[in-house]
Amino acid sequence: MKVPFFDLKIQYESIKDEIEASISEIFNSQHFILGKYVSEFEEKLADFCSCKYAVAVSSGTDAILAALMAIDIKPGDEVILPDFTFFATAGTIARLGAIPVFVDILPTTYNIDPAAVRKKITNKTKAIMPVHLFGRCANMRELKAISEEFNIPIIEDACQAIGASCPTGKKAGSMGLMGCFSFYPTKNLGGAGDSGAITTNDEKLYEKLKQMRNHGMEPRYCHKFVGGNFRMDELQAAVLVNKLPNLDSWNGIRRLNAMLYRKHFINNELVEIDTNEFTEKNKVIIPYFFEEDREDTHIFHQYCIRVKKRDELKQFLADNGIGTDIYYPIPLHRQECFSYLNSNDADFPITNQVCEEIIALPIYPEIEEPSIQYITQKIKEFYQ
Numbered sequence: 001m002k003v004p005f006f007d008l009k010i011q012y013e014s015i016k017d018e019i020e021a022s023i024s025e026i027f028n029s030q031h032f033i034l035g036k037y038v039s040e041f042e043e044k045l046a047d048f049c050s051c052k053y054a055v056a057v058s059s060g061t062d063a064i065l066a067a068l069m070a071i072d073i074k075p076g077d078e079v080i081l082p083d084f085t086f087f088a089t090a091g092t093i094a095r096l097g098a099i100p101v102f103v104d105i106l107p108t109t110y111n112i113d114p115a116a117v118r119k120k121i122t123n124k125t126k127a128i129m130p131v132h133l134f135g136r137c138a139n140m141r142e143l144k145a146i147s148e149e150f151n152i153p154i155i156e157d158a159c160q161a162i163g164a165s166c167p168t169g170k171k172a173g174s175m176g177l178m179g180c181f182s183f184y185p186t187k188n189l190g191g192a193g194d195s196g197a198i199t200t201n202d203e204k205l206y207e208k209l210k211q212m213r214n215h216g217m218e219p220r221y222c223h224k225f226v227g228g229n230f231r232m233d234e235l236q237a238a239v240l241v242n243k244l245p246n247l248d249s250w251n252g253i254r255r256l257n258a259m260l261y262r263k264h265f266i267n268n269e270l271v272e273i274d275t276n277e278f279t280e281k282n283k284v285i286i287p288y289f290f291e292e293d294r295e296d297t298h299i300f301h302q303y304c305i306r307v308k309k310r311d312e313l314k315q316f317l318a319d320n321g322i323g324t325d326i327y328y329p330i331p332l333h334r335q336e337c338f339s340y341l342n343s344n345d346a347d348f349p350i351t352n353q354v355c356e357e358i359i360a361l362p363i364y365p366e367i368e369e370p371s372i373q374y375i376t377q378k379i380k381e382f383y384q
């Protein structure tokens with residue numbers, strides 16, 4: 001059996017007609033930049049995220065960059081972020097000359113450890129940037145308490161978490177000062193190329209972000225501050241507008257797929273209980289299922305398990321036609337480009353371990369139960 005890591009074609013087939021009609025309308029109008037689809041998408045996205053405003057931009061990376069620029073992050077400022085995330089969370093901070101301050105993650109959620117955040121706050125800390133990794137919200141209750149105590153804004157990197165919510169019911173991107181999203185094609189809401197967005201409830205920031213994405217320009221050819229070309233184009237917005245009404249349903253199916261994995265891992269005696277410790281009866285650590293967090297909505301952008309002999313397992317699965325990926329193999333503090341920060345490797349025990357053990361399995365909405373069963377059986381075969 002062949003099970004690709006993801007398959008975008010099946011989903012496209014189901015909405016092809018609507019998308020092609022919109023694309024053809026744009027080509028006929030020849031209006032490609034900041035037109036009706038961008039405005040419509042912004043309105044619908046803000047509503048979807050329970051936020052007052054959304055600003056559509058050119059990528060998730062540019063969303064984070066523009067958000068940091070909007071609060072005037074400058075050289076020498078410190079921004080706290082998890083050590084375990086996609087590079088863009090840190091790269092954007094460094095590009096502004098600011099200092100990425102890495103902290104370790106929790107072994108249960110792979111999200112930033114609020115206690116570790118507290119320890120890293122200094123008088124140079126200008127923002128805290130939690131990442132809702134793999135589609136599960138970071139502990140925003142504790143992070144918000146820290147943010148309020150020290151009066152430091154939170155910028156949510158919600159690039160992997162559109163539609164996720166916290167146990168309080170609040171949506172990803174609606175809890176910090178700003179939320180940043182990516183619509184990279186393989187995201188739960190994916191465009192036909194690169195695009196992203198920033199959400200906020202702050203009207204002044206909203207106005208500033210709209211200028212920021214267009215070179216800080218307002219009115220035409222007058223520039224009060226330096227921005228960039230961070231605009232989303234109409235073609236991306238048209239694809240996203242057509243996909244957005246399906247997102248809750250696609251996210252729901254991803255959650256069901258995660259439950260199917262759990263069932264088959266238990267049936268195959270690879271998992272006995274929800275735990276983050278390896279034991280004789282827990283050869284696979286699956287995404288932790290909290291009793292008290294039953295109400296949170298993890299949207300399973302990725303379904304990541306932890307295993308021993310990860311690289312050999314990856315090869316074994318590939319030999320059996322199963323696509324997997326590693327998010328992420330190297331902690332940010334060990335990246336060559338951040339060697340100037342002289343981070344202490346011993347400060348990141350969880351990230352260091354998780355980077356060696358983590359592997360992402362296929363979780364796209366269209367995957368079917370026999371494929372999930374096949375994957376778990378092959379994993380059992382490997383550990384026998």
Ligand SMILES: Cc1ncc(COP(=O)(O)O)c(C=O)c1O
Binds near residue numbers: 059086182183
């Ligand atoms: C956590 C995180 N932050 C930032 C980004 C950057 O988004 P983009 O690829 O759209 O620039 C991504 C995308 O992969 C991401 O997963």
